[in-house]
Structures are given as structure tokens and as C-alpha cells.
Amino acid sequence: MIAGNFLNGVTAIIGMFAAIATIVTGFGLILGMVKPADALKRIGAILGTVIALIVLTSILVNAWSQLPSWQQLSLIAIGLMLLFRLVSRREKQHRPRD
Numbered sequence: 722m723i724a725g726n727f728l729n730g731v732t733a734i735i736g737m738f739a740a741i742a743t744i745v746t747g748f749g750l751i752l753g754m755v756k757p758a759d760a761l762k763r764i765g766a767i768l769g770t771v772i773a774l775i776v777l778t779s780i781l782v783n784a785w786s787q788l789p790s791w792q793q794l795s796l797i798a799i800g801l802m803l804l805f806r807l808v809s810r811r812e813k814q815h816r817p818r819d
Contacts, residue, residue: 731778739771 746763749755755763785793 742767
């Protein structure tokens with residue numbers, strides 16, 4: 722049930738951003754800032770990205786829901802360890818040398 726709600730929310734957010742991007746492209750076309758050929762390319766890119774994001778999200782949520790709890794916890798732990806390692810590396814790189 723949570724997966725369905727999550728997918729509906731993600732789909733709504735992606736659709737909202739796609740609508741905004743399409744509207745901005747339309748205004749650019751109307752105001753003459755975007756060439757008609759470029760507008761078609763941009764709208765095609767927007768729609769392709771939206772479809773790819775929705776499909777990718779659906780695949781990831783379905784795969785996540787099929788995993789047993791211990792595998793989910795293991796993946797979360799691995800992700801947290803990688804995150805902490807990246808943060809510590811950035812802090813080491815940005816420290817001024819004495």
C-alpha cells in the first residue's frame with residue numbers, strides 16, 4: 722500500500738515539473754526566445770525524461786518491496802556508510818593545510 726501511495730506522489734510531482742517546463746517552453750516560443758524547432762526538441766526531451774523517471778521509480782519501488790527486511794536494512798546500512806565516507810572525504814579536502 723505504501724508503494725502505491727509513493728508512486729502516486731512521485732508521479733504527481735514529476736507531472737507538475739513537466740507541466741511547468743512545458744509552460745515555460747511555450748512562453749519562450751510565444752515571446753520569440755525559443756525557435757520552433759528547439760521548442761519541439763525541448764518538449765520531446767521533457768516528455769522523455771518524465772517517462773524515464775516514472776518507469777525508473779516504478780521499477781525501483783517494486784524491486785524494493787520484493788526484498789526481505791534484512792536485505793533492505795543491509796542496503797540502508799551500506800548507503801549510510803557510503804554517505805558518511807563521502808562527507809568525511811569532502812571535509813578532508815576542504816580543510817586548510819597548515
